[in-house]
Structures are given as structure tokens and as C-alpha cells.
Amino acid sequence: MLETSSLGTGSAAPPLLEARGISKRFGGIQALDAVDFTLRAGEVMALAGENGAGKSTLIKILAGAYQGDAGEIFIDGQPVEIHSPDESERLGISVIYQEFNLTPNQTVAENVFLRDPQRRSGFLGRLNLIDQGARRKATRALLEQVGSSVDPDQKVSELTVAHQQMTEIAKALAMEARILIMDEPTSTLPDAEVEILFDIIRQLRARGIAVVFVSHRIEETRQIADRVTVLRDGQFVGEESVADVSDQQIIRMMVGRVVDTLYPKTEAMPSETVLSVRGLTRKGVLKDVSFDVRRGEVLGLAGLVGAGRTEIARCIFGADRFEQGTITLDGEPVIIRSPQDAVRLGIGYVPEDRKRQGLFLEMSVRDNIAMSVAHQMTRGGFVDRSAVAEVAASFRDRLSVRPPQLDVAVSRLSGGNQQKVALAKWLALRPKVLILDEPTRGIDVGAKAEVHALIDELAHEGMGIILISSELPEVLNMSDRIIVVAEGELVGELSRQEATQERCLELASIKSMRAAKGSPEHGDVPWPTQA
Amino acid sequence: MADAGVTSTGATSSVSRGIRSLLRRPEASIILVMLALCAFLSVANPRFLSLDNFMNIARNYSDIGIGAVGMTLVLIVAGIDLSVASVMALGGLVAALAMTSWGLPIPIAILLGVSAGAVIGLVNGLLVQRLRLPPFIATLGMLGVARGIVVGTTSGMGVSGLPKEFTAIGQGYIGPVPIPVIVMVAVALVVGLFLAYHLWGTYIFSIGGNETAAVLTGLPVARVKIFVYVVCGLLAGLAGVLLVSRVGVSLPGQSLGYELQVIAAAVIGGVSLTGGRGTVLGAVLGAMIIGLIQNALVLLQVPPYWQQAFIGGIIILAAVVDMLRQRRG
Numbered sequence: 001m002l003e004t005s006s007l008g009t010g011s012a013a014p015p016l017l018e019a020r021g022i023s024k025r026f027g028g029i030q031a032l033d034a035v036d037f038t039l040r041a042g043e044v045m046a047l048a049g050e051n052g053a054g055k056s057t058l059i060k061i062l063a064g065a066y067q068g069d070a071g072e073i074f075i076d077g078q079p080v081e082i083h084s085p086d087e088s089e090r091l092g093i094s095v096i097y098q099e100f101n102l103t104p105n106q107t108v109a110e111n112v113f114l115r116d117p118q119r120r121s122g123f124l125g126r127l128n129l130i131d132q133g134a135r136r137k138a139t140r141a142l143l144e145q146v147g148s149s150v151d152p153d154q155k156v157s158e159l160t161v162a163h164q165q166m167t168e169i170a171k172a173l174a175m176e177a178r179i180l181i182m183d184e185p186t187s188t189l190p191d192a193e194v195e196i197l198f199d200i201i202r203q204l205r206a207r208g209i210a211v212v213f214v215s216h217r218i219e220e221t222r223q224i225a226d227r228v229t230v231l232r233d234g235q236f237v238g239e240e241s242v243a244d245v246s247d248q249q250i251i252r253m254m255v256g257r258v259v260d261t262l263y264p265k266t267e268a269m270p271s272e273t274v275l276s277v278r279g280l281t282r283k284g285v286l287k288d289v290s291f292d293v294r295r296g297e298v299l300g301l302a303g304l305v306g307a308g309r310t311e312i313a314r315c316i317f318g319a320d321r322f323e324q325g326t327i328t329l330d331g332e333p334v335i336i337r338s339p340q341d342a343v344r345l346g347i348g349y350v351p352e353d354r355k356r357q358g359l360f361l362e363m364s365v366r367d368n369i370a371m372s373v374a375h376q377m378t379r380g381g382f383v384d385r386s387a388v389a390e391v392a393a394s395f396r397d398r399l400s401v402r403p404p405q406l407d408v409a410v411s412r413l414s415g416g417n418q419q420k421v422a423l424a425k426w427l428a429l430r431p432k433v434l435i436l437d438e439p440t441r442g443i444d445v446g447a448k449a450e451v452h453a454l455i456d457e458l459a460h461e462g463m464g465i466i467l468i469s470s471e472l473p474e475v476l477n478m479s480d481r482i483i484v485v486a487e488g489e490l491v492g493e494l495s496r497q498e499a500t501q502e503r504c505l506e507l508a509s510i511k512s513m514r515a516a517k518g519s520p521e522h523g524d525v526p527w528p529t530q531a
Numbered sequence: 532m533a534d535a536g537v538t539s540t541g542a543t544s545s546v547s548r549g550i551r552s553l554l555r556r557p558e559a560s561i562i563l564v565m566l567a568l569c570a571f572l573s574v575a576n577p578r579f580l581s582l583d584n585f586m587n588i589a590r591n592y593s594d595i596g597i598g599a600v601g602m603t604l605v606l607i608v609a610g611i612d613l614s615v616a617s618v619m620a621l622g623g624l625v626a627a628l629a630m631t632s633w634g635l636p637i638p639i640a641i642l643l644g645v646s647a648g649a650v651i652g653l654v655n656g657l658l659v660q661r662l663r664l665p666p667f668i669a670t671l672g673m674l675g676v677a678r679g680i681v682v683g684t685t686s687g688m689g690v691s692g693l694p695k696e697f698t699a700i701g702q703g704y705i706g707p708v709p710i711p712v713i714v715m716v717a718v719a720l721v722v723g724l725f726l727a728y729h730l731w732g733t734y735i736f737s738i739g740g741n742e743t744a745a746v747l748t749g750l751p752v753a754r755v756k757i758f759v760y761v762v763c764g765l766l767a768g769l770a771g772v773l774l775v776s777r778v779g780v781s782l783p784g785q786s787l788g789y790e791l792q793v794i795a796a797a798v799i800g801g802v803s804l805t806g807g808r809g810t811v812l813g814a815v816l817g818a819m820i821i822g823l824i825q826n827a828l829v830l831l832q833v834p835p836y837w838q839q840a841f842i843g844g845i846i847i848l849a850a851v852v853d854m855l856r857q858r859r860g
Contacts, residue, residue, distance in 0.1 A: 339749040343748075351744075356744075360736075361740065361741065362807055362808070367733060367736075383730050383733065
């Protein structure tokens with residue numbers, strides 16, 4: 001057993017962690033089917049795969065949150081059993097989930113030492129009295145290791161997402177983690193902060209900690225990971241050194257087929273202006289924002305998280321009030337006081353958080369798709385069900401929502417298909433202007449390409465589209481024009497030809513970034529761009 | 532699922548599939564519990580199994596049933612109305628005063644009683660939707676206010692001397708069926724069909740399922756939510772008028788504590804306290820179960836002091852059953 005486990009790495013030492021033949025079944029679904037996973041000390045291993053490939057299940061089995069049905073786990077070559085999160089942590093495994101495991105109303109120090117609260121020595125310690133000074137000092141030391149200057153006495157709820165993440169990492173270090181598993185750590189981070197996170201990960205790697213990095217973004221995988229393990233449909237597809245494979249190869253392993261282009265953008269033919277925003281001002285949030293959207297074009301809204309992109313969208317859509325500014329639709333000034341007004345005028349908004357803001361998870365696909373138009377299909381207030389079913393079916397087909405049953409509750413769908421339903425809800429309304437806020441967040445590569453194709457199609461049909469995305473490659477590749485927002489103001493407009501990742505970041509950071517943290521080796525060409 | 536009232540899975544293909552889909556309906560478990568209860572009681576006490584006894588139970592719990600129909604709507608939009616019992620008392624009092632002190636004709640008096648309930652419901656809705664008070668707090672306050680108005684205007688005295696034509700409604704029968712039961716069934720039918728087929732029925736489930744998404748879809752969330760509180764108040768007013776008509780007198784302490792039975796009926800009937808799920812039929816059946824159990828306790832000669840404990844136990848049991856059913860998916 002132990003002899004064969006070093007997998008021909010040339011070194012005699014067994015890998016830090018080895019999982020063999022891990023299987024897990026949920027009801028009728030085989031979430032993991034005899035999956036192997038090997039992790040060496042001091043490496044960053046990317047775990048790649050589409051939604052439903054089994055990444056989360058594997059992570060949760062290592063974290064002790066689930067029990068595998070079959071398989072063995074070795075740490076330092078010794079067989080171990082992980083029955084609970086507690087046992088997993090004792091073995092030196094720390095998991096940072098997308099939803100942080102922090103108690104928001106407690107301080108950073110209290111969170112970092114949640115497990116080992118730094119008792120006083122002697123009798124007082126036995127009474128569970130805590131040595132606040134020692135804890136503060138220890139917390140500060142750990143935070144310094146990750147290059148953070150957060151005050152240990154600050155409440156977690158007052159921290160930015162990036163600082164909360166650092167607190168999580170410090171917490172893992174406090175537990176002397178040797179294996180740090182991060183589930184999509186970059187999905188909620190602004191681009192500038194991603195670089196800082198990567199620096200921290202590199203430091204951890206240098207100290208011999210093994211990091212498992214889950215991300216949907218290929219370019220990030222290439223940037224930070226040494227090796228990549230790919231899962232598909234619960235099966236182990238392969239394990240490669242990142243340097244040895246191309247992006248296309250990784251995608252092919254993930255999707256199981258060739259995705260020829262992730263950004264199927266075609267030449268736009270923008271015509272007259274459909275939406276004009278002038279002098280949009282919301283106290284403390286937006287300042288004098290003006291721009292136009294033309295029929296048939298995709299206008300990209302770029303900027304750091306919190307720069308005001310979503311706020312602009314919400315004001316136009318009537319979800320938030322604004323003090324000053326005018327909105328003109330088709331040349332007519334309009335007053336939008338509520339989303340109801342916006343919908344009536346032909347403005348649609350696909351919000352960034354589909355589960356919390358976009359979908360009725362327990363309701364059927366049919367009811368979700370038809371929700372925005374059902375009021376047009378009533379007789380004396382009673383819904384014409386066949387008309388509703390017809391509309392739902394036509395948009396299900398157009399967006400190829402899977403599974404095709406209209407009765408299925410949306411909660412049963414994968415992330416990508418849920419997003420398609422959220423989009424379909426608005427398409428049914430045939431809006432003049434459609435605002436897409438993070439339309440591909442957290443969905444897999446295949447669905448992403450489909451959503452992108454749809455955006456292109458809609459623009460061609462004459463819709464004016466505003467695209468908000470934290471993924472710069474998406475904005476750059478899908479937009480005809482890009483406006484950059486920083487601290488609630490427009491700081492620049494770039495044409496498709498002028499726009500590059502560097503220029504957008506530069507504009508976005510002019511106001512807020514004082515100290516750009518060095519210049520990391522930006523070898524990453526946004527992938528895979530159409531020539 | 533959440534919209535079990537909306538989706539009608541076709542029972543056309545085969546009988547066994549039809550039965551299975553029937554069993555999957557949320558009301559199925561309640562009906563099974565009712566049948567089991569009835570079977571047990573008919574063995575335990577032969578007096579139980581008579582049409583008279585059943586009709587009596589249904590009549591005595593018709594006000595809880597009508598209240599539970601309104602409560603179902605409020606609970607589905609993830610609200611709650613604690614003021615229903617006080618509103619019942621107020622509605623009953625207004626109708627009684629209208630007939631006795633103000634000398635108004637019976638139909639007008641009934642209308643006034645019901646409207647009084649609707650007005651309180653409107654206030655509840657405005658407090659919740661416009662002033663953004665938590666429904667629990669707003670209606671807890673209204674529980675006190677409405678009851679206080681009843682006690683205050685009557686100085687704690689009852690109102691009697693109601694016309695016979697009025698009490699005939701609550702005490703009368705059409706065929707073997709008591710009139711309050713007919714009213715309850717009619718109310719349940721109308722509201723149930725509304726919930727299943729009307730546009731706003733779908734909106735009610737949408738708002739309860741995800742209010743943020745409902746707002747961002749441009750649904751008339753404020754109007755629907757206020758409407759739901761108005762309906763709940765209106766039905767509580769109606770239940771109160773029927774109650775006064777049935778017992779022949781309006782008392783300041785009438786229907787005291789009924790709000791818990793009304794909520795219990797809805798919950799036993801499978802209505803979710805967190806919103807988005809429930810049916811009118813379930814709520815009415817829930818009210819009948821409470822009636823059956825109380826009747827059973829009487830027939831089995833359990834001291835009345837113990838009844839509350841039994842009802843409480845049933846609520847917990849219903850919640851557990853509901854939880855298990857949900858977990859099974």
C-alpha cells in the first residue's frame with residue numbers, strides 16, 4: 001500500500017494527503033465514483049470541474065462534513081478516518097468555504113481563536129477564563145503572516161470580504177493547518193484583492209502548506225496552481241501539471257467536449273440610443289453618472305466590487321431611489337419609482353445573486369419563467385395556464401434548460417440552468433433594455449458559453465444590453481463599449497478596440513488604490529479570445 | 532412542492548399514478564390522521580360515529596376554520612396575524628351593536644361586522660408594509676388594541692337581545708348541514724380556487740417564497756401583502772359575526788385565545804410558518820382535526836384541563852411530520 005502511494009514522483013516520501021477510490025451516493029445520484037486525489041506538501045493544487053462534477057462533495061468528505069461510501073484516505077502515508085469536521089481539523093485540514101465560517105458579531109481575535117480560545121494559565125484557565133492580551137498578540141502575529149494589518153479587536157461584520165477571508169486564513173493557521181482547502185476564494189473578491197490573495201497563497205506554499213484551490217476561472221488556475229485535478233460527473237478525469245497542459249486541454253477535460261469559444265461575440269450593429277442616463281446621483285453612492293445605451297449593443301460596466309456598478313443598475317431599475325438625474329427611454333423622459341415601473345417601461349434586470357434575488361426556488365420552472373409576463377395572460381384575473389405553459393416551453397427550448405420538465409422546482413436545477421431560468425424570466429417580457437449583473441457567476445464553462453452566445457444573439461435582435469461583471473475577460477470580450485466606474489463615478493469610457501485588462505484596472509483603481517501591491521507577473525492572456 | 536395547489540399533475544394516465552399523486556398532496560397525511568382518529572374513536576365510543584356528532588364538531592369549529600383560511604394567506608406570504616381572535620370579537624360586537632343599539636337591518640349589521648374586520652386587517656397591512664413593522668409585533672399590538680376597543684366600548688358587558696332572524700343563521704341548518712359549516716366550505720372554496728388559479732394567488736406564493744425576487748421581478752408586492760392582511764381581517768370579522776350568531780350573544784371575552792388555535796389549524800394543515808407553502812384545504816382540515824381531538828377527549832372522558840396539552844402535542848407532531856415529508860423531498 002504505502003510503497004505504491006508515492007505515484008512515481010521520484011521522491012520516497014509519501015504525499016501529504018492521498019485519497020483513493022472515494023465514492024459517495026446521494027439518493028439516485030452518484031456524486032463521486034472512485035475518485036483519486038493526491039496532494040503534496042508545499043504545492044497548490046487546483047480542483048477543476050463543472051458544477052455537479054463532485055468538487056464540493058470531495059471537499060466535504062475531506063472536511064468531515066460528509067462520510068464517503070467507499071475509499072481510503074491517507075495522511076503522510078498513514079490511513080486515517082474522518083468522521084466529523086472536528087477530526088478533519090485535528091488532522092490539519094482546514095476548509096474555507098465560499099460562505100465564511102465566521103461569527104460576524106465577534107472580533108477578529110475571537111474568531112481566529114474560536115477553537116482554542118487562549119485560556120489563562122493555572123486555576124483561572126481551568127475556569128475557562130481567557131487571556132485577552134495573549135490572544136490579541138497571537139492574532140496579530142498570525143495576521144502579519146498573511147500580510148494583513150486588520151485590528152484583532154475589530155468586529156468581523158465590519159470587515160471587507162477580503163479581510164474576512166484573511167481572518168479565515170489566520171484561523172486556519174491558528175489551528176496549525178497543513179492542508180488549506182479554499183472553495184472558490186476569488187468569486188467574491190475584486191480583481192485587485194485577488195492578487196493579494198495569491199501572494200498569501202504563495203507564502204503559504206513556501207512554508208510547506210498544501211493549498212487546494214477551487215475556481216471556475218481558468219486564467220486563475222494557470223496563475224496560481226502547480227497542478228490541476230479535473231473531475232467530471234463524479235469521476236476522476238485526470239491530474240496534470242499546469243505547465244504541461246493548455247487551457248483548451250483543461251477545458252476539454254472538464255467539459256468532455258471541445259468548447260471552441262467561450263466568448264462568441266460577433267460584430268454589433270448598434271443603431272439609435274434606447275436608454276440615456278444623465279447626472280444620476282445618489283447620496284454617498286453615485287455621483288453624476290451619465291451614459292447612453294444604443295439598440296443592439298452590449299455596454300460593459302467595469303469597476304471594482306463596491307464601485308457602484310450594481311447601484312447604477314438598481315437605480316435605473318427603480319429598486320433604489322436616487323436624488324438627482326434623469327432617465328430617457330426611446331427619447332422620452334421617464335420616471336421610474338419602482339421595479340414595477342421599470343418593467344412596464346421595458347427594462348429588465350437579472351440580479352447578481354440569482355438564488356436570493358432572482359428566483360423562486362421552490363416554484364416550478366414554468367412559474368419562474370412566466371412570472372414577469374403572467375399578468376398579460378389572464379382572463380378576469382385568472383391565469384390562462386396553457387398560454388403560460390406555452391411561453392415557458394418556448395423559452396426553455398430557446399435557452400435549452402435542462403431538465404426539460406416544466407414542473408420541476410428550480411431548486412433542483414444546476415447553477416447554470418438556474419441562471420438560464422433567471423434570464424428566461426426577462427426574455428419572456430421582451431425588454432428594450434436588459435441589465436445583466438454578473439450573469440455567469442458560479443456557473444460552469446459550458447453554460448457560460450451558452451449565456452454568452454445568448455447575450456450576443458439578444459443584442460443582434462436589437463436589445464440594448466448593460467453587462468456588469470467582475471470577470472474582466474467577460475466584460476472585455478462581450479462588450480462593444482466599456483465604461484469604468486470607481487467610487488460611484490464614471491472614470492472612463494473605452495471602445496472594444498481600446499479596452500484591455502490593464503487599462504480597465506488602471507482606470508478602476510485610479511481613485512481607490514494608493515499602493516498597488518507590486519506588479520505580479522501578468523502572463524495571463526484573457527482566455528480564449530477570439531482573434 | 533411549494534405550489535402544490537397550483538400544479539395539477541395529471542392523474543389521467545393511470546389510476547395508480549393518480550392515487551400516488553393524491554398521496555403526495557400535502558393534505559394526504561392530514562386526511563390519513565383524521566381517518567385513523569375516526570376509526571379509533573368509533574371503536575372507543577359508539578356515540579362518536581354519528582352524522583349529528585360530526586356536524587356538531589364542524590359547526591363548533593367553523594369559526595376556527597374560517598379564521599384559518601385567512602391565516603393561510605398571511606402565513607404563505609411569510610407573515611403572521613396574531614390579532615384574529617380580537618378581530619373576531621370586534622366584528623361580532625359591531626354586528627351586535629348595529630342590530631341592537633343602532634337599530635340597523637340584519638344584512639347591514641353583518642356587513643358592518645365583516646367590514647370592521649377588513650378595516651383592522653387594512654391597518655395591519657399598512658403597519659407591516661408601509662411602516663415596515665415586523666408582522667409579529669404589528670399584529671400583537673393590534674391583538675391588544677382590538678380587544679381593548681371591544682372591552683372599552685362595552686365596559687366589559689355583553690350585548691344580548693339579538694333578533695331571532697340573526698341567531699337563526701348561526702344555529703340553523705340547510706338539510707343536515709349547519710349554516711356556519713356551509714359558509715366555511717364556501718369561503719374555503721372561493722379562497723382555495725383564488726389561490727390556485729388567480730394571478731395574485733401565484734404572486735402570494737412568489738412573495739412568500741422569495742420577497743426580494745418578487746420585488747425585483749416587478750410584482751405588485753406591497754398591494755398583494757396588504758390585500759392578504761385585509762382578507763385575513765375580513766374573514767376573522769365574518770367568523771366573529773357567525774360566532775355571535777351561533778351563541779346568541781356578544782361577549783367581551785369571546786374567542787379569547789383563538790388566534791393560537793387558528794394558527795395551529797393552519798400549521799397542522801401543512802401551512803409553512805416560514806412562508807411559500809400551504810393550502811386552504813389543509814388549513815380547514817387542520818381546524819377539523821382540532822375539533823375532532825377535543826371531541827374525542829370529551830367522549831373518552833379526559834378531564835377538560837388536559838385538552839390544551841393534547842392540542843399542543845398534536846401541533847408538535849404535525850410539525851415533525853411536515854419536516855419529515857420535506858426532508859424526503
